[in-house]
Amino acid sequence: MRNEAKTTATSTATSAAASLEAAPPRSFRARPAVWLAMIGISTAVCALAIMIGTHKFHLGPAAIVLMPILWTVLIGGFLGVQKWRPIGGRARAVSTHLMDVSIVFFLAGLGSQIGPSLAKFTNIGPAILLQEVGHVVGTVILALPVAVALGLGRTAIGATWSIDRESYLAFAIQRFGVRSPEYRGVFGVWVLGSVFGAVFISLLAGLLGGLEFFDPRALALGLGLGSASMMLGGVGALSILYPEMAGEIMALAALSNLVTNIVGFYAGVFIALPLCQKLYRMWSRIWGRDDLGRRIRGAAPARALAGSRGDSPGTAAEAADSDDNPGAGTVDVNSIEEDPTVIRTPRTWLTAFAATGAVGVLLNALGTGSARPLDVVGVLILLALTAVALVLAKLVPAVPSSIWVLALATLASATFLPIGPFIASATQNINVLFAGLPMIALIGMSLGRDVKALRSLSWKIVIVALITFTASFVAAAAIAQVAMKFQ
Structure with missing residues (x-):
């Protein structure tokens, strides 16, 4: 018996070792060719998008604005999902390393645009400050219960804690990771906002302005959604309805957008997101849904929710309604590919920083049509702030580098x-x-890993995104209107 057990143990160990040897390594040292390919392709995509340029079409009071950021999404997404020369896991791992630096660099640039305008706060009235409450809370209060009821699961958190523009997208990548349902909710709403946001907000602003229920100034303040394209679309519609106030509408909307860019990110991170996470648990119990969006039988939502988070394996599956379609409209976790990771060394970090800076200078010159020696100094300053933020985030893990920078x-x-x-x-x-x-x-370009999971969001994320945009705009305008009456 002892020899038999020993033989079995030896056989098991040998099988385990063989399987480990056969499995692809989870971390690797990327070859220079992979780095050059990802840097070169991403730069070419951006350059092509900038050359295509911005195009604006009028549809009655609505304005359709197509900008380089949209072309970049479409071209990069096409390259990410095409099957002719698919982008593999190792290339995506290099892309993730580059992304970690470029995201923080982008936020550093955003902060440098906000800083010089801080003095304007001294002249901002209570209406323009209070309307920010509508942007932060309106989405959580109005859109979240709908998202949970539709069965989005934890994707609902990412889809409804804000209108999910670029800074929120950057934060979500660092806070939740690119394979999390929360991130896919953010990404889904971000893509829909980039494609349809300006058109939708311009139509909504025109509808509300035509009803003459809201003061046009309140609607202008509500347009500070943190998205320049959405703001301009709404301003265009309101300016047609109120041509005598066009200048004031534009000024108020721009100032409101500035406040949202400065205050909204922090309010979203520290107020809206924790509130959304708490209310999500409440609405999940009320609607009887687990974290995968599946319907729960009877009165055992707490057990099922715990099981879906991994606290009690199998409980959620047993509690889920067999007539429901598990995962419909949420993320199919089995379709998410696991990429390896690049072994990060001082050389890889230096490569990522150098590529981010050089490409940033090149694309800025191409996009703005001008290049100054001082721009190189500016990029180096942003890279230095990026490095400091990454170090601080490592020293204080509770605060991500996106907030630091x-x-x-x-x-x-x-x-x-x-x-x-x-x-x-x-x-x-x-x-x-x-x-x-x-x-x-x-x-x-990383969409090839997640395309099946994004498809599984189906029509539900479209409904939730439109409700999120509507709730943010209308709630902010309503609060601004009340504040203006009592001012």
């Missing part, structure tokens, strides 16, 4: 600090939507 860049470029005017002048000609465009291309 936005705060550092905003303060560093504030004109009330001694070094602020120089940093502001060095970065003022850097258009972050051009310099940070590779982040979008790299995300699109």
